[in-house]
Amino acid sequence: MFTLFNMIPRAFEYYAPASVSEALSLLQKYGDESKVLAGGQSLVPLMKLRLVSPAHIIDIGRIPGLSYIKEEDNKIRIGALTTHHEVETSPVVKSKCMVLSEAESHVGDQQVRNRGTIGGSACHADPAADVPSVLVALDAEFKMTGSSGDRVVDARNFFQDIFTTDLRQNEILAEITVPALPPRSGSTYLKFERGAGDFAIVAVAAAVTLDQAGVCQDVRLGLAGVESIPLRALKAEEALKGKKPDDNAILEAAARASEQSKPSSDIRGSAEYKKEMVKVFVKRALKTALSRVS
Amino acid sequence: MKQVSTTINGQKYVGNAEPRTLLVYFLRDELGLTGTHIGCVVGKCGACSIIVDGKVVKSCMMFANQAEGADILTVEGLAQGSKLHPIQEAFWENHGLQCGYCTPGMLMASYYLLKENPKPTEEEIRRGIAGNLCMCTGYVNIVKAIKAASEKMQAGGQSQK
Numbered sequence A: 001m002f003t004l005f006n007m008i009p010r011a012f013e014y015y016a017p018a019s020v021s022e023a024l025s026l027l028q029k030y031g032d033e034s035k036v037l038a039g040g041q042s043l044v045p046l047m048k049l050r051l052v053s054p055a056h057i058i059d060i061g062r063i064p065g066l067s068y069i070k071e072e073d074n075k076i077r078i079g080a081l082t083t084h085h086e087v088e089t090s091p092v093v094k095s096k097c098m099v100l101s102e103a104e105s106h107v108g109d110q111q112v113r114n115r116g117t118i119g120g121s122a123c124h125a126d127p128a129a130d131v132p133s134v135l136v137a138l139d140a141e142f143k144m145t146g147s148s149g150d151r152v153v154d155a156r157n158f159f160q161d162i163f164t165t166d167l168r169q170n171e172i173l174a175e176i177t178v179p180a181l182p183p184r185s186g187s188t189y190l191k192f193e194r195g196a197g198d199f200a201i202v203a204v205a206a207a208v209t210l211d212q213a214g215v216c217q218d219v220r221l222g223l224a225g226v227e228s229i230p231l232r233a234l235k236a237e238e239a240l241k242g243k244k245p246d247d248n249a250i251l252e253a254a255a256r257a258s259e260q261s262k263p264s265s266d267i268r269g270s271a272e273y274k275k276e277m278v279k280v281f282v283k284r285a286l287k288t289a290l291s292r293v294s
Numbered sequence B: 001m002k003q004v005s006t007t008i009n010g011q012k013y014v015g016n017a018e019p020r021t022l023l024v025y026f027l028r029d030e031l032g033l034t035g036t037h038i039g040c041v042v043g044k045c046g047a048c049s050i051i052v053d054g055k056v057v058k059s060c061m062m063f064a065n066q067a068e069g070a071d072i073l074t075v076e077g078l079a080q081g082s083k084l085h086p087i088q089e090a091f092w093e094n095h096g097l098q099c100g101y102c103t104p105g106m107l108m109a110s111y112y113l114l115k116e117n118p119k120p121t122e123e124e125i126r127r128g129i130a131g132n133l134c135m136c137t138g139y140v141n142i143v144k145a146i147k148a149a150s151e152k153m154q155a156g157g158q159s160q161k
């Protein structure tokens, strides 16, 4: 099928601003004709297929200061340009937010993880992508920088539709903040895929926090591949909150997650099949997360 | 056209690239470094894998302009004169290639893998080359070759360039 396409993007002007403010003024100047380039692992293919043909490409990839991972006040702040590989292998993320590290480990392959960024994954907002479902489950915060200053929105408001976020044309996503999971938490990311490097058929991000008595204090479930946006399975979470996570409660949560899912039929499977797989994978993910509570 | 200057295999290279020129075409057509192969051009096959600033990447997934000032290692930079790199030797000795189309990319993915993880398990090797497709070998001998390369490099106390 590849030969049907012309793999050369339309001609464009290229800019490599040295600072955020320089990037913002270029975005201001060229408006809808311009597009930000980060790791390029989603945008470059779209440009080759000429599904996107910006006249001006603003490469923010080498702006210093946008790539970092910092732990502060029970939160983990991650610069938008931090690569998938850097997030995956960060000791802080591994110990305090395993679900995010695991999701990152499933993104594409080592070449893709070395260039693709967490911010790019968020802005691209592919509902089948790995990282967004975790960001939705954890209700991450997104800091966006524009010429009139910064604003912060939570995941619920950030992801708006398929490939559509709250980010405005003249803004740059600067930072993503996720919670450091409290003690007595366990989490996991389970991806059901056809083969290495493919997008998920369905995937589940799960995090649970128990109290001293073993009752679920907090439960977070995010699903990939089941809706036009990464889905937070709130009703499924409710089935477990305040309860002991026994088999019945887990099965009820899995059934509710499946009910809430509205996948479409595509090359990765029929809608019916995917709904069934949501049930299976939510159950497995919850069991794994619970087994990791420490 | 924009001028792009890079260091490739320890040597300075300067060339011209249109903004839309992919790094792999810049290497091959502008600089004449044809060791790096082009397969799918859509980021799926890994034949174009090279090391940019210490990280393995697919050179069909970057514009040449994004490599301005970068330090690049391509397959041409592995051997020292007529002395093959231990990874190349191991591929040769273990029949880690047949037609050789995927080999430059496989070598660079292996190079990065062994730099990050000098003693990988079979599972880690398979994960490391998951972005590189081979139509010929069935991967068994490639995995064997990478294992052998790891042992060679341990034994030789060979620190990679």
Ligand SMILES: Cc1cc2nc3c(=O)[nH]c(=O)nc-3n(C[C@H](O)[C@H](O)[C@H](O)COP(=O)(O)OP(=O)(O)OC[C@H]3O[C@@H](n4cnc5c(N)ncnc54)[C@H](O)[C@@H]3O)c2cc1C
Pocket (backbone or CB within 6 Å): A035, A036, A037, A038, A039, A040, A041, A042, A043, A044, A045, A080, A081, A106, A107, A108, A109, A112, A115, A116, A117, A118, A119, A120, A121, A123, A124, A128, A129, A130, A131, A167, A171, A172, A173, A174, A197, A198, A199, A200, B042, B043, B044, B061
């Ligand atoms: C072979 C292959 C396999 C893949 N497999 C997977 C997979 O299994 N799972 C998965 O989840 N993903 C997968 N991906 C996609 C990968 O995760 C991308 O890295 C990611 O989606 C985009 O990140 P990027 O930094 O490359 O962004 P880019 O491609 O540079 O940009 C993507 C979009 O976001 C915008 N953007 C990026 N950063 C910012 C910012 N800071 N501020 C404002 N706008 C911004 C751009 O304008 C563009 O619209 C795969 C990609 C490839 C090539």
Ligand code: FES
Pocket (backbone or CB within 6 Å): B037, B038, B039, B040, B041, B042, B043, B044, B045, B046, B047, B048, B049, B058, B059, B060, B061
């Ligand atoms: S040619 Fe670059 S991945 Fe196939």
Ligand code: FES
Pocket (backbone or CB within 6 Å): B096, B097, B098, B099, B100, B101, B102, B103, B133, B134, B135, B136, B137
């Ligand atoms: S040896 Fe022929 S493609 Fe790998």
